[in-house]
Amino acid sequence: MATRTDAPTRREQILKEAARLFAERGFHGVGVDEIGAAVGISGPGLYRHFPGKDAMLAELLVGISGQLLTGAKRRVAEADGGGAERLLDSLIEGHIDFALDDRPLITLHDRELDRLRDSDRKMVRQLQRQYVELWVGVVREVYPGLGEPAARSAVHSVFGLLNSTPHLGRGGVLPGRGATAELLHRMARGAFAAAES
Amino acid sequence: MATRTDAPTRREQILKEAARLFAERGFHGVGVDEIGAAVGISGPGLYRHFPGKDAMLAELLVGISGQLLTGAKRRVAEADGGGAERLLDSLIEGHIDFALDDRPLITLHDRELDRLRDSDRKMVRQLQRQYVELWVGVVREVYPGLGEPAARSAVHSVFGLLNSTPHLGRGGVLPGRGATAELLHRMARGAFAAAES
DNA sequence: CCTTCAGGTTAACGAGCGCTAACCTCCCTG
DNA sequence: CAGGGAGGTTAGCGCTCGTTAACCTGAAGG
Numbered sequence: 447m448a449t450r451t452d453a454p455t456r457r458e459q460i461l462k463e464a465a466r467l468f469a470e471r472g473f474h475g476v477g478v479d480e481i482g483a484a485v486g487i488s489g490p491g492l493y494r495h496f497p498g499k500d501a502m503l504a505e506l507l508v509g510i511s512g513q514l515l516t517g518a519k520r521r522v523a524e525a526d527g528g529g530a531e532r533l534l535d536s537l538i539e540g541h542i543d544f545a546l547d548d549r550p551l552i553t554l555h556d557r558e559l560d561r562l563r564d565s566d567r568k569m570v571r572q573l574q575r576q577y578v579e580l581w582v583g584v585v586r587e588v589y590p591g592l593g594e595p596a597a598r599s600a601v602h603s604v605f606g607l608l609n610s611t612p613h614l615g616r617g618g619v620l621p622g623r624g625a626t627a628e629l630l631h632r633m634a635r636g637a638f639a640a641a642e643s
Numbered sequence: 644m645a646t647r648t649d650a651p652t653r654r655e656q657i658l659k660e661a662a663r664l665f666a667e668r669g670f671h672g673v674g675v676d677e678i679g680a681a682v683g684i685s686g687p688g689l690y691r692h693f694p695g696k697d698a699m700l701a702e703l704l705v706g707i708s709g710q711l712l713t714g715a716k717r718r719v720a721e722a723d724g725g726g727a728e729r730l731l732d733s734l735i736e737g738h739i740d741f742a743l744d745d746r747p748l749i750t751l752h753d754r755e756l757d758r759l760r761d762s763d764r765k766m767v768r769q770l771q772r773q774y775v776e777l778w779v780g781v782v783r784e785v786y787p788g789l790g791e792p793a794a795r796s797a798v799h800s801v802f803g804l805l806n807s808t809p810h811l812g813r814g815g816v817l818p819g820r821g822a823t824a825e826l827l828h829r830m831a832r833g834a835f836a837a838a839e840s
Numbered sequence: 841c842c843t844t845c846a847g848g849t850t851a852a853c854g855a856g857c858g859c860t861a862a863c864c865t866c867c868c869t870g
Numbered sequence: 871c872a873g874g875g876a877g878g879t880t881a882g883c884g885c886t887c888g889t890t891a892a893c894c895t896g897a898a899g900g
Contacts (some may be wrong), residue, residue: 475670477886488848602807604830
């Protein structure tokens with residue numbers, strides 16, 4: 447898994463614009479002509495890069511879930527021996543970065559999953575479950591008072607909290623990226639702590 | 644505004660089933676024939692009750708937002724002199740009841756807003772904003788350390804937390820309604836408290 | 841200079857969808 | 871008992887959308 451350094455390909459342009467459009471108006475609400483227009487080509491030209499509209503959504507969702515899980519695993523590996531508290535903070539930080547930097551993707555992630563073909567959906571669900579279970583393990587280490595079902599519920603709820611970023615910018619000014627990230631981080635920790643008691 | 648006591652009308656059946664279907668597969672992903680079949684009539688028979696598919700979604704979303712706001716205002720009135728702490732708990736409880744009892748509606752509420760005609764969307768947005776501002780006022784009374792922008796962000800984030808209920812039942816067992824409600828309530832309070840510090 | 845191929849183009853097809861038209865059938869009321 | 875409206879039905883229209891077919895073009899390679 448080498449890190450990409452070269453310029454963004456046409457394929458990647460398409461994925462990025464498709465993600466934005468899907469997030470804005472829903473998978474069924476966006477036509478292929480629109481996606482094409484967003485990258486400067488028109489309509490069926492997309493079929494030189496993807497076998498179909500479904501494939502774009504599938505690649506996006508699998509990519510998102512995989513990226514989240516991969517990042518979390520890397521953080522676990524890096525935190526080797528650093529303590530569960532630090533690790534949980536690292537996980538939270540990673541999720542917040544994702545939620546703030548890729549809002550359209552976060553939106554898609556829990557909104558359009560049901561539009562996938564069975565095999566793709568199964569794969570995404572599995573990646574998501576692994577991600578959740580990884581969090582649950584760390585959370586229970588930091589907050590031993592939490593039973594497993596409660597911890598899982600708490601993790602899902604905190605995801606809901608962190609994934610609220612698309613709603614934040616709606617009414618105008620949000621207090622800058624750094625401050626928002628800090629606020630979300632504190633709230634997540636506070637929510638977990640309160641879940642334990 | 645008299646409280647309804649009579650049996651559910653056909654209109655209400657339709658709205659309920661439409662909400663469920665829209666939540667499951669998205670507004671554009673559900674056909675009128677499906678909605679009709681879900682209430683035992685077929686296809687165009689719906690047009691005896693609604694002028695169009697859009698109108699169903701509009702009535703659902705306006706109804707949701709209005710119901711949330713109305714309930715919150717009632718709680719404010721009832722808590723007259725009872726203290727801000729108690730009032731905030733009451734607001735949280737009301738929102739949780741809604742999120743647990745009407746999951747499809749909660750899902751629609753922040754997912755299909757953009758499919759509305761401009762006038763309807765404007766109305767929903769206004770109701771939502773009033774609801775948020777009502778919360779912001781109470782939250783800032785309980786947690787005076789919060790500035791207004793931070794309080795607003797915190798409120799949106801806590802909504803994300805509370806509205807995560809549709810994701811909770813996914814993987815099998817959730818620990819019973821009462822316990823879930825309690826957990827969510829504690830986490831919401833914990834998140835607000837941590838936002839203040 | 842010819843070939844090839846990646847990456848476009850426009851035209852058009854077929855399916856699905858929202859919605860309308862036309863018609864039917866109870867049930868209620870004067 | 872006439873009649874009329876509420877609430878259904880089926881047939882079908884028109885439009886949109888995903889996808890395919892057929893064609894074009896410019897750049898690279900021998």
